[in-house]
Amino acid sequence: MNGLLATLEPLLFIFISPLLAGWIKWIKCRLQNRRPPSLLQPYRDLAKLFRKTPVVASHASWIFEATPYILFASMLLAVAIIPSIAVHLPTASIADVIALVGFLALGRFFLILAGLDIGTAFGGMGSSREATIATLAEPAMLMGVFTLAMSANTTNLAIAIDYVLDSGLVLRPSFVFALAGMVMVAIAETGRVPIDNPATHLELTMIHEAMILEYSGRHLALIEWAGQIRLMLFGVLIANLFFPWGIAETLTPDALTKGLAAMLAKLMELGMLLATAEMMLAKMRIFRVQDYLGFAYLLSLLGMLSHVILEVG
Amino acid sequence: MNDLIHHPLEEQAILFIAALVIFSSFLMLAQKRLASLVNVFAWQGLLLALATALSAHTQQSPHLYFSAGLNLTLKAMLIPWMLSRLIVKLDMHREIEILLYPSITLTAAASLVLFSYYVVLPIEHLSTLATRNAIAVSLGVILLGMLLMVTRRQAIAHVVGFMAIENGLFFAAVSATSGMPMVVEMGIAFDVLVAAIIFGVFFFHISSSIDSLDVDRLNRLSENES
Amino acid sequence: MIALYVLICIPLAGMVLQARLGDSRAAGSWNVRINALSFVAALWLAIEISNQGPTSTHGGEFRVDAFNVYLVLLTAFIGLTTSIFSAPYMENERVHGRVTAKRLRLYHSMYQGFMLAMYLVLTTNNMGFLWVAMEGATLATVLLVSLYRTPESIEAAWKYFILCGVGIAQALFGTVLLYFAAGQTGDPATASLQWSVLFAHAHALNPQVMSLAFVFLLVGYGTKIGLVPLHNWLPDAHSEGPTPMSAILSGLLLNDALYAVVRCKMLVDGSTGTQMAGYLMMGFGLLSFLVAALFLHRQKDIKRLYSYSSIEHMGIMTFAFGLGGPLATFAALMHMTVHSLTKSAIFVTVGHAAQVAKTQQLEHIRGLIKTQPAIGWGLLIGTMAIAGFPPFGVFTSEFLVLTATMQQYPWLTPLLLLGIVIAFSGLFHHIQPVVYGAVPDGQMPVEANLWPVAAHLLLVLWMGLAIPGVLSHWFEQATQTIAGSLPL
């Protein structure tokens, strides 16, 4: 039973993820007074890409072809270990939040390599920038995570969520700071405005896109999909870590449905927030990124300090 | 009690000679011309021999007569003779060396003698010999010899200074301990002789390498440059 | 004790012999033979001593105990190996016309004369005679320094002669004072210059006289040791003379001067019962060590470089003897041995290196390892050994000195270590480009016999790994007599 759930949940997760992307686009268009594409548009795009025959540069190495699979697989694994609908799934204790960061890093590692594989200027540029941003984003994210981990005294997501649930709604300054920091990092990591603009294809602005310019067909599909999963993953992570309420603590059917509903609701809210934020903001220069991420790091650090100073004493 | 009156005449004579010896050291410091420097040195040797002979008489230690003779032949005759021959050979006999601040030198010399007296004073009273007061003098002679070497630029003057130091040593041996054991005396005398010969050899080498005996021009080997 | 007389007579005879046929082709090998003989005699003596302990003879004029017997052996050994090196070296000099027949005679006979003086210095029991022999050593070597008759060599010889003469004169005054003190003890038995007698009645000697005497003796013999600021003659004399002579000067003369100072220190300590002598030696040692270490950085001449390193090491030994504890004394004794072995080995290689490059200028000697590997490696490994790298013996002794200092005067150890680092960097900074790198043109291998180097370095290595039993026994006995107790 548990095992079944443990396999079903990630599958469900990855199949919902394009929907989130679609939802954000939809909101954005609404806010910009444009006619939105249908919510299912991302699915259509993926399907189309999957149908097409991929074209691979003649001098590409095996890394180029393997990368999409590695990326997707690592994302899948990441999904498997974060509690999305239910807290306690057997997969949750396989690895903790540090391992989660590790999985994301693994995927990124190969993606960046793939960007260098063909040897185009764009690929190199994208890879270099992606590497830089990742370098800056990771410590900020871990700092935020550590704030939670230290107050919950665990790096296991499930246990941490339990802890938050048990202690009920406590107004922790540390959590507020950490939340803010995490959100900023999430925006950076998922390549949204103001760090990167998934919609653009201008050489000077793009980061993530530049790496995957050479991909096509199912390879591109897998990468796009992985991106959507990553977006949702961060959403769920933030949602469940900071507002875990509604998540299924027992594995009874109704609890699970409630959990699913709760998750969807939270994601919709987050999506709305993200879309409005992207409406407001403009993409920033690449050499502003360090200030942005530095600020995120500072927030998480503040969270840590306030936890140490104010909460434990 | 330590007054001169109470000493027999010979001892008075010895102490008088001691005074002359130190005076001769002062003279050396003051000499401008090498030839006269060597002469004074010869006189000092003579005085020493005399003093030795006298103390040999007073202390009934016959072997001192021998060392007196040794000193007479070496320091008063042989070495001065060699030196003056050299001076003539290298015709420097009418060369005059300008002494830097002779007055300062002499004051320094005086204070050196004072210093040596101050150093030796605490140990003088140990001696049972009458000549003990001469120890300070001998030390003074040694120091003045070094001073001579420091102030002079002529190689020959250095040799004279060196030999003057030897004189002082000899005098110390005589006045403090009524001479060293015979074998040592012999050895010392031998060394001095050989040293003198080697000095002679060197003068020619030096004067052939830098056509003068001015030691200040022996400064090739120096770390200071660059 | 016949061995002793034999030991003294052989070089005496050799001196006369070489004065006659020192310019013949065979002179070099004769030199080797004579030294081999005296080495055998020294061995004989050593065996006798190790069998029957300290012995004195000829009415106590000669005395051999653990302290000087190993030095005698060392002297004979280094004299032998250096003569082995000297034979081809001087032959080469003769071929290149740098020395005439007359000077070769002088060289060979004075070589023996110097050895004779060394044996006398070590074995005599009479402080006055020790002085005579020491002066004799100077006289024997001074003409060798100016053997090449270059202006530099003459200048060096002159400085050597004058400075050592003045210094040694002061030592004589010290000896006179010693005799004076001996005369004033009251009982006529002590009224002599025999070290053993004086040592036996040291407590009776008047402290004030003795401390004055020690000042003169230290300044006098210290000039020969090359203690800063009395050292100025040393680099000149070492760098200008023929290399075999530099080897024996560094390896033997300095040691024996130090030996004399230590003998005097024993007397003074016995009389004054204060640390005065020790403090003076420590001060001089440390000063020499640090100053010489700094000097190493500015050398342009390879032989000067190593003569400064000799000063540095003599400084260490003087410091260690000044410390005076059993550990330090043992270390100093050992350091005397390993330093002379290593340093003479280095001078052998340096001599050949200078012949290979036809110059002593450091910046013109390059790529020795490529030109003539044996010489290059010998120089490099020798330098490593002298710089105090294990497993060579120098490291052991320096380690002991350090720990002894740590136990007695901890605040001095940083100075020592600083000095060691400075000295090392100075040496290697100069030597590395000499041995490594590409070969400059015109640098040709020369005929060389590197057995001495190998033998010395192997010995030093052996002493670093494990001190031979009899040697350590002697060291311990000597420590016993000098410091009054055994190390640990």
Place this chain on the structure above:
Amino acid sequence: MSLFFSYLSILLALTSGLLAILGEYGGFRLPTGKVDLAPGQDQNGTIHRFLLRSIHELSHQQGVFALLLLSGIGAVIGGATALLTNQIARDILPLGLPWMHWHVRLDALSGFFLIIIGIGIIPVSLYGPGYIRQYRQDRYPLWLLGLCTGLFVAGMELVLLADDAFFFMIAWELMSVSSYFLVAFQHEHARNRRAAFLYLLMAVVGAIAIILAFGVLASFSHGFDFDGFRDNPLTPFWATSAFLLALVGFGMKAGLVPGHAWLPEAHPVAPSHISALMSGVMLKIAIYGLMRFSFDLLGNIQWQWGVVVLAVGTSSAVLGILYAFQQNHVKTLLAYSSIENMGIIAMGLGLAMIFTGAGRAELGVIGLLAALYHCLNHSIFKNLLFLAAGSVIHQSHESDLDHLGGLIHRMPKTAFIMLMGCVAISALPPLNGFVSEWLTFQAALQATSLESGVLRSMIPMAAAALAFTGALAAATFIKLFGIGFLGLPRSQHAAHTREVAHLGMLSGPGLLVGLCLLFGLLPTFVIQALEPVTALLLGATLPSASAQGGLWLTPGTQSVASYSAPFVAIGLLLAWWVTQAFTKRVSPDEPKRGPAWDCGFGGLNAKMQYTSTAFSQPVRRIFSPVWDLQESHEGASAFSLTHRPVRHHLEVGDQSWRLLYHPIGNLTAEAARRVARLQGGSIRVYITYSFATLLLLLGIASL
């Protein structure tokens, strides 16, 4: 038993060195100065001799490395027995001073590091024979290489066995000196000579600091044997000073900032298999020294030490990787990354010290385990990377990343090995690098249970720095692999490179790849095996090293944190398989091959690629004050219509030179210059010296 094997291994190492010499000079012929006549006269004679010589060498060189291999195996066995049986073997060698023989002691800690040495030697000795062929062609003195390698290995093993300060120092210096000769092996390049000199100089300084530290201990106990040190506790002040001295000494050897300057100079210029040994093994010996000294000999740890070590470690990690990222020379990059990894190990140690000092030894265990584990891991993958880099340089004769590229097509096997190394050192799951970094994080997160709030807030910041380091390390090795092996070849050499021919040059590193996987997948067994070590050093072990069998790695309790490497690996494979299956189902057809799209520009050539310098430019710009940058453009004029070549020149210098080393050097030179005035050349001045000395002493004496 364990001792027997370690002796055996040492002897084998020495014999291999000896064999190397004998092979050169057949029989014991001492080199008398006679050099064989210069090549040129009687050509065929020399040629003939040369041929004979090379055949002869070939065979005996293999013998040399075979002995080395055996020695490595012996070391592993000896170490393993010592570690697993957890018995302390003692012995006394009749060497050294009459009253101070060499004490030998082999316990769990030395056993563990002995294993590291063994693991380091085995692949190197497989790799060596193929690698040194180039040297035989250039007529380098192989006997020297063999001899010094043997001595080097023996020295390292002796350091582990040493149980008294004297013996320890001898072994330590033996290690330094022999490796010095190895660094100076190709001494005709001025750069190598400089590196060797710097290396030896800093080794001496470090050794002296260590001697001083031992001296402090020795002045409290009587004698030099470690047991005496253990039994005589020091006063806090002296303990702290001893510890600081030891930290300086061992830290310099371990390449911790700011004592690291020699490392990026020395490691790249040594022959690659030697760099592998130096970087992979020797640095660990320094860490061993620090552990032995502080935990074992000093005993009662104070948490302030931990803070110092943590600070040093953090700065080394961050600076090391920042510098590594900017390097274009493959081996220099690896060397700097060694500094980073040493920093990480030091962080683990620091945490262990802080917890132990604060009385929470059971938490300190985690830090110590992290450090030990990272020692093992780094020794494996750094060894691997250096060997692989060696193959690249050996085959392509290029060591600058900007002249490489596209090697994955030319030398696929080496490329795969290198890739695995990069993944492992970037601390990516499921390889071994991740485990030790994870443990370090876990150790850091235990800070909550400390009383002092300052530590509680400081340690997580260190952890964040570690995260930064990890990310940057990933970027660095992406650069190494992506620029060096992917893309198009940037030079003729790179274009004509071939895969290594010699099997050993693949099997050696290949073995290490296997180990990376093994220690990545089964960490719990390593942790359990390490229990004796932690028990020895801290007197505590992990409460529940492995819940639910060996599958879960849980420092503290299951609820605190858990990581199950096997499941992660399985999960990864599963996910991979699912993805594959899914895509195969929806789009079965094979991908088409075609020219690169490149946004339709076309005409793609190697010059268009991002260079290594360009790749690291953003980071360089963001953290510019960290480096001593000299950047210049030639002929760069904006918007000039005429097409002119533009040259961009960049020097990335190490700040430590400007701030620390050059000032010291100048100080010494100045002092020497002043002292030299003593030797002015005028004899009268000299006499004045002795005159003045005499008067002074007389004055003193007659006071």
